[in-house]
Amino acid sequence: MQITISGGKMEGVHAAPHDIENPKDPLQEELDNLSPLSPLRCIYRVPKRLRWVNEEAYTPQVVSIGPLHHGKEHLKAMEEHKKRYLRVFLRRTGVSFSDYIQMIKEKEGRLRGCYAEPIEFGSDEFVRIVLVDVAFVIEFLLRNYSSDYRQDEDDYIFNKPQMLCDVRPDLRLLENQLPFFILQDLFKKLFPSSHQLPSFLEISYYFFGSEINSKGKEKKFKQICSSGEEVQHFVDLIRILYLPVEPKPEEGLNSIAVPNVTELVQAGVQFRVRTESSDLFDIKFSDVLMWCSPISNPGIPTIEP
Structure with missing residues (x-):
């Protein structure tokens, strides 16, 4: 070891060698490469403190929607049936597979920004996940809305009423969501007004509204339709329908920390x-x-x- 003396002090004995070729610290590089938080974030993981109480209450049991639970072993059985819905959906809309891929690819950045954490899947895999799940959700809600859309003899869900009861709670889970905008945008694009169908918001309300026991929910739904209030996902739609139609007037009370x-x-x-x-x-x-x-x-x- 070469030791130098400078200013009466001995250097080089305990000093770490300098990386001359790459002087920037790895942590500094990580700081420089941090991506900004998306203002579109609306789909989150449920905190562990809630999961500890009842893990299954926050985890899909039959069908995964979106990327957060995709690929889990106990949900793979439904993947084939989702693809059957996709095949019927493509026939029903008359859109080609490649055009459908391109429609979702154009929205990929916005879609990823709606999730509070980075999505681990690459671009192609992420787009395929969204493609299958969007087709499944739209086709499912149409079949629920009217029996006229249940012409598929291989319908694994509606031919078995118990399956419908199993799928229903999975669509209400926060971690099991697609952004509402992608469902609504594609529905409008693939089912123009000439089809004389209700809006995607209406068929969503038809499905979830029957479970909401809230005074004035019909009036609240009409307010959403007329005002164009943005719905972020199905859980957000349910939340909005539970809000009071007219907020109670404030009486000048001071805010206090209310015990649980x-x-x-x-x-x-x-x-x-x-x-x-x-x-x-x-x-x-x-x-x-x-x-x-x-x-x-x-x-x-x-x-x-």
Whole structure:
């Protein structure tokens, strides 16, 4: 080892060698190559703290939609049936396979930007995943909307009612979504007004609306149609339909940190179901209870959701 003395100090004994050919630190290169966060992000992974409670509640059990769960072993059985839907879909629309590929390829950047995390699949594989899943979702909703579209004798889902019940909850999972815009755009392009079909928003509402027990959901749906309010995906559509038609007026109350339900129950608050209303936001406070427990104080109100 060669040792040099400079300014009365010995250098070179413990010093790491310098990379003359590549002076930039690898971490600096990573910082320089970080891509900006997309403002289109709307499809996220469910946090682990929620998964710990019930893993299956957030994981598709029958069919994968989109890239986040694609390829999982327990979902592969449905892939063949999705491709059968694709084959019928191409015949129904009269569009060629290559043209369909190109339609989705043109939207790839925007599609990837809708997912909160980078998609591991390459361009060709990602486009194929979206291609199959878009055709499946549109074809599925059409067949659900009217029996006129169920002319396929090999329909694995609608020929077996139990399968319909199994597919339905998978389409409501946040991680199992396609951006709404790609479904709506292709539906408009492949089914022009001359087909006299309802809009994609209408056939989506027909499928999901039957499960939504919310006061004024029909009026809320009409507001979405008339205002052109942007829907991000199916979970977002369900969320919007549960919102109150007219927000309650503010009464000048100061915002406070509200304890969660568990903490309120532990403090002595009693919750009662109000059978006369189905609006999740219709919460009322009743008379004060004049009793206390070891963990509560006198004067705890009863909340009636």
